[in-house]
Amino acid sequence: MSYEFILVYREVAPYVAMIQLNRPKELNALNLQLMGEIRDALLDLDADDSIRAIVITGNDRAFAAGADIKQMAGKTAIDMLKIDQFTTWDTIRKTKKPLIAAVSGFALGGGCELVMHCDMIVASETAQFGQPEINIGVMPGAGGTQRLTKAVGKALAMEMVLTGRFISAEEAKAAGLINKVVPVELYLEEAVKMASACANKSPIAIQLAKESVLKSFDSHLQEGLYFERKNFYLLFATEDQKEGMAAFVEKRAADFKGK
Numbered sequence: 365m366s367y368e369f370i371l372v373y374r375e376v377a378p379y380v381a382m383i384q385l386n387r388p389k390e391l392n393a394l395n396l397q398l399m400g401e402i403r404d405a406l407l408d409l410d411a412d413d414s415i416r417a418i419v420i421t422g423n424d425r426a427f428a429a430g431a432d433i434k435q436m437a438g439k440t441a442i443d444m445l446k447i448d449q450f451t452t453w454d455t456i457r458k459t460k461k462p463l464i465a466a467v468s469g470f471a472l473g474g475g476c477e478l479v480m481h482c483d484m485i486v487a488s489e490t491a492q493f494g495q496p497e498i499n500i501g502v503m504p505g506a507g508g509t510q511r512l513t514k515a516v517g518k519a520l521a522m523e524m525v526l527t528g529r530f531i532s533a534e535e536a537k538a539a540g541l542i543n544k545v546v547p548v549e550l551y552l553e554e555a556v557k558m559a560s561a562c563a564n565k566s567p568i569a570i571q572l573a574k575e576s577v578l579k580s581f582d583s584h585l586q587e588g589l590y591f592e593r594k595n596f597y598l599l600f601a602t603e604d605q606k607e608g609m610a611a612f613v614e615k616r617a618a619d620f621k622g623k
């Protein structure tokens with residue numbers, strides 16, 4: 365398969381594949397096509413018996429700076445509902461093989477949410493995690509309010525979601541969001557090592573163990589995700605969303621009116 369916005373490496377180590385997000389000029393902003401490509405690559409790798417674990421990475425400057433604001437800026441709530449982008453995210457979450465995120469630089473908004481769709485997370489010392497949607501008049505829509513809260517607890521999740529503050533890799537590690545922090549030269553290597561540590565186990569045991577760990581919170585998660593999604597769509601009915609995203613595109617401060 366050929367892709368425009370991702371690179372797929374089928375054997376970075378025995379049984380280990382890697383997907384690299386490849387929109388560097390836009391800090392790997394997650395447009396709909398890029399997300400569709402990640403989904404298609406994961407479906408392909410998940411069905412391939414010669415692959416047992418998958419690393420997802422960006423580049424040193426950015427894992428991903430969020431959903432593509434320019435693509436969303438003019439959308440209405442109904443447009444967003446019809447686009448139904450989160451079905452793609454649900455498919456990504458259903459990947460049976462272990463997903464290891466190798467994160468450096470920005471992992472923001474949808475970028476942080478994509479990281480949280482992975483099973484284990486290795487970060488470079490320069491990684492920054494955040495849910496800054498509030499700065500552009502919206503809120504997380506790809507599981508951020510649910511998965512972040514479960515990972516780091518209410519206090520820090522509220523702070524990140526309501527103030528938009530980024531946290532460093534060290535803080536993310538201390539809060540339980542990620543597994544490991546290493547120097548920037550090593551994050552990819554460490555992520556591949558972690559993937560290899562899964563790849564030499566029984567693939568069936570790995571699949572069922574992964575499914576079981578996810579089951580521990582998935583039933584409550586589904587309800588929370590639907591609730592979050594409706595509110596995310598609803599925000600596209602506000603003038604503040606139009607203002608917040610236009611301000612980002614025009615590189616100026618947003619003037620929110622509460623309408």
Ligand code: CAA
Nearest residue numbers: 389390391393429430431432433434473474496504505506
């Ligand atoms: N969408 C679209 N384009 C983006 C983007 C995004 N999320 N993030 C960065 N870019 C683009 C910038 O517009 C810029 O493009 P131009 O060169 O054409 O102007 C390019 O990437 C480089 O970005 P900056 O010049 O802004 O780089 P910086 O180092 O000054 O700042 C940053 C980096 C702090 C990450 C800043 O780019 C930023 O704040 N980005 C937006 C972060 C954000 O709000 N993410 C949440 C998106 S909404 C979401 O994800 C919803 C959801 O839950 C599904």
